[in-house]
Amino acid sequence: RKEVEQDPGPFNVPEGATVAFNCTYSNSASQSFFWYRQDCRKEPKLLMSVYSSGNEDGRFTAQLNRASQYISLLIRDSKLSDSATYLCVVSLFEGAQKLVFGQGTRLTINP
């Protein structure tokens, strides 16, 4: 079983739609959680951290369910520029800043 699992998609949605991605992780000792964004042929960049209480950044909302070991990302009022691959990322507390990446979910926003 992969440590971090995501639905690879692709997700194709019309502009303005709301889209949600899910992610599960296997290590219950995981301490920190993140969503990264990767544009085609580019490097990954941090989109947002995910906190237990849930957090929002503009049109983006991230939630964490530690009991179910589940992370989600919601994008409201999607824009063409949101087209990218979204990577679910987990940090394992081993005294080191090591990240474990999911395979990514590809999203395409259609005009």
Added chain:
Amino acid sequence: DADVTQTPRNRITKTGKRIMLECSQTKGHDRMYWYRQDPGLGLRLIYYSFDVKDINKGEISDGYSVSRQAQAKFSLSLESAIPNQTALYFCATSDPGQGRGTQYFGPGTRLTVL
């Protein structure tokens, strides 16, 4: 100028050749990482270094070696390249003071081993 740079950006080589990928950063971060990315597998950690005297193996270190020449430089070597090392390679840096998940990636090196 980019904070994290990688050279070369693209490389095609033959099986058995020695290859070195270089990473430089101007962010002043102590921590540096090498990942490879393959379709359907996500990014996997090859090696990481928390300072000039510290080198650690990651998830998939076999067939690779690294050198931390200075705080700003971290090189990845393939001693004898093989076709299944064809992948997109990323270098990254981080600063613990900015939280445990913020890593800054270079633009990547696309390596093809024939």
